[in-house]
Amino acid sequence: AKVHYHDFVIQATPVKRLCSTHNTITVNGQFPGPTLEVNNGDTLVVKVVNRAQYNVTIHWHGVRQMRTAWADGPEFITQCPIRPGGSYTYRFTIQGQEGTLWWHAHSSWLRATVYGALVIHPKEGISYPFPKPAREIPILLGEWWDANPIDVIRQATRTGAAPNVSDAYTINGQPGDLYKCSNQDTTIVHVDSGETVLLRVINAALNQQLFFSVANHKFTVVGADASYVKTFTTSVLMLGPGQTTDVLITGNQPPARYYMAARAYASAQGAPFDNTTTTAILEYKAAPCPAKGVKINPTFPSLPAFNDTATATAFTSSFRSARKVEVPTEIDENLFFTVGLGLNNCPAGASSSSCQGPNGTRFTASMNNVSFVLPSNFSLLQAHHQGIPGVFSTDFPAVPPVKFDYTGNVSRSLWQPISATKLYKLKYGARVQVVLQGTNIQTAENHPIHLHGYDFYILAEGFGNFNPQTDTAKFNLVDPPLRNTASVPVKGWSVIRFIADNPGVWLMHCHLDVHITWGLAMAFIVENGVTELEALEEPPVDLPVC
Numbered sequence: 001a002k003v004h005y006h007d008f009v010i011q012a013t014p015v016k017r018l019c020s021t022h023n024t025i026t027v028n029g030q031f032p033g034p035t036l037e038v039n040n041g042d043t044l045v046v047k048v049v050n051r052a053q054y055n056v057t058i059h060w061h062g063v064r065q066m067r068t069a070w071a072d073g074p075e076f077i078t079q080c081p082i083r084p085g086g087s088y089t090y091r092f093t094i095q096g097q098e099g100t101l102w103w104h105a106h107s108s109w110l111r112a113t114v115y116g117a118l119v120i121h122p123k124e125g126i127s128y129p130f131p132k133p134a135r136e137i138p139i140l141l142g143e144w145w146d147a148n149p150i151d152v153i154r155q156a157t158r159t160g161a162a163p164n165v166s167d168a169y170t171i172n173g174q175p176g177d178l179y180k181c182s183n184q185d186t187t188i189v190h191v192d193s194g195e196t197v198l199l200r201v202i203n204a205a206l207n208q209q210l211f212f213s214v215a216n217h218k219f220t221v222v223g224a225d226a227s228y229v230k231t232f233t234t235s236v237l238m239l240g241p242g243q244t245t246d247v248l249i250t251g252n253q254p255p256a257r258y259y260m261a262a263r264a265y266a267s268a269q270g271a272p273f274d275n276t277t278t279t280a281i282l283e284y285k286a287a288p289c290p291a292k293g294v295k296i297n298p299t300f301p302s303l304p305a306f307n308d309t310a311t312a313t314a315f316t317s318s319f320r321s322a323r324k325v326e327v328p329t330e331i332d333e334n335l336f337f338t339v340g341l342g343l344n345n346c347p348a349g350a351s352s353s354s355c356q357g358p359n360g361t362r363f364t365a366s367m368n369n370v371s372f373v374l375p376s377n378f379s380l381l382q383a384h385h386q387g388i389p390g391v392f393s394t395d396f397p398a399v400p401p402v403k404f405d406y407t408g409n410v411s412r413s414l415w416q417p418i419s420a421t422k423l424y425k426l427k428y429g430a431r432v433q434v435v436l437q438g439t440n441i442q443t444a445e446n447h448p449i450h451l452h453g454y455d456f457y458i459l460a461e462g463f464g465n466f467n468p469q470t471d472t473a474k475f476n477l478v479d480p481p482l483r484n485t486a487s488v489p490v491k492g493w494s495v496i497r498f499i500a501d502n503p504g505v506w507l508m509h510c511h512l513d514v515h516i517t518w519g520l521a522m523a524f525i526v527e528n529g530v531t532e533l534e535a536l537e538e539p540p541v542d543l544p545v546c
């Protein structure tokens, strides 16, 4: 196994999109940031130097970080932020994961522009469980604001209103030629007739689930979230923010240019969203050159309508593990967490300009009625490791405080979250099941729920209220998919299982950034086991302090 050294310099860089230039926070001046390539079993050592004016941390999304929670990255969870002028070196080893993950800033809304792909090849000499592709191409779907994203969220936090939706989606940082001033820079992906390429598709958007298609071509899905899946073919993908999907695509069409396109899957009812479409071009090497002055007109794919939940669900429920699964058949912890939005009263005396939710409220979000509050003086991991009292409590409720029809527009008086830093403690090795139940308070939409430090099996998903008497019959214990982010269906539920074999403090949250801002998060403490190899390592000496 190798050790890969990288320097990430966080800096403001002029980036021009949609006709205007913004001083954009980037890594090494690149947008999107560098693609890191490793083999399973390799170690990454990434020195992050902060030359920007904002606090920053980097999260290695989906990396298990066995015993190295200090390198996980979420601000105030596993570390204090890297202050302007500071630096921190992340060190971790890839253990048993193969496929596509990614990295992103985990502080305020910096990840809007601070993100990149993390490609994990099999160990040297080991081949893929599918025919070797001629080439491999990361496809990073993103979101662009014609503004400073930090200002967008700061403004929303101040007013209690929903933040402005993005002005464009992007493919590898480019909006593509349906947007103003973007034609010249549209991303082009090359393919040769007869050749098969591997697209490593990542949804790095902040707040939007996305459909993705390529005109006249089908995808063969081979992996997701750095786990192999039983292959299946589809003409459309749907990814929630945080999710990755690896697909093969073969150049079996007449040599020409074909659009690849992504646009919103917006299950939310009544909430505004960016309804634009981003494009890149799949170009056959033998495609005829357009005559001078003639505009190229690639074929456009058909994409599902923004509210096509049937297509989204058919896709997300097609995943099956390709490898032997180790899903626990018995469970020690049977947890039931509601996930959803809500409204809270505005602070007393707030004027309408400082509190702009509907009917004199402000937006909030919670799990089991607790809206998660980040600490500001310590990281939770540091507080846990050093036994610092008063930073958090461990009484996160394992079941919701009230029971009712979660999908039936609950009145606000029944459901007003408290704001707190509550964690749930798990014994080392505990076999954990979590029912994630979407709630319908104010709006209902999918929630891409991401767990740090773990992959989990998704046993079943469904609509309506989870019924423990009948829905357990739907559990797949044979070949459930192993993921790090589950799309909890709109007005529905997902059931996940994992074994708590990685000590530390691990955030679980909705990967729509606006929802994490509003508190749709909680964290697990996983205690050390008995042996040294079951214990969290000591913190690195350069760990930032608050």
Ligand code: C2O
Binding pocket: 059, 061, 074, 104, 106, 242, 450, 452, 507, 509, 511
């Ligand atoms: Cu991809 Cu907590 O993040």
